[in-house]
Amino acid sequence: MFTIMIIKLEPRVSTAPTVQEILTKYGCIIHTRLGLHEATKTSCSNSGLIVLNLMNDEKEEINKLKEELENLKGITIKLVEV
Incomplete structure (x- = not known):
């Protein structure tokens, strides 16, 4: 089984430093972290996604992480177990 957390940041630039501290x-x-946002030579998106592959046997820590992130303005969290 995999535990995946998807984090949407908007506005990305102002929320990213605090999210980074929590992560x-x-x-x-x-286990794995992937950050995505649209970027070109002339612009950079103000929204972004972070996808985390988390340790399955750390449910209590996962819940603490989720709670801390959910307390931030501009952050949306989805937790998926597959």
Whole structure:
């Protein structure tokens, strides 16, 4: 089984530093992290996605991570177990 957390940041530029601090705090339960946003030579999107593959056996830590992120303005979280 995989535990995947999808985080939408909007506005990305102002929320990203705080999100980064939180992700660093919970870094030991993150197997894989992928960050996505649209970027061209002339513009950079103000919304972004972060996809995390999390350790399945750390439910309590996953819930703490989710709660901390949900307390931030401009953050949307989806947790998927497959």
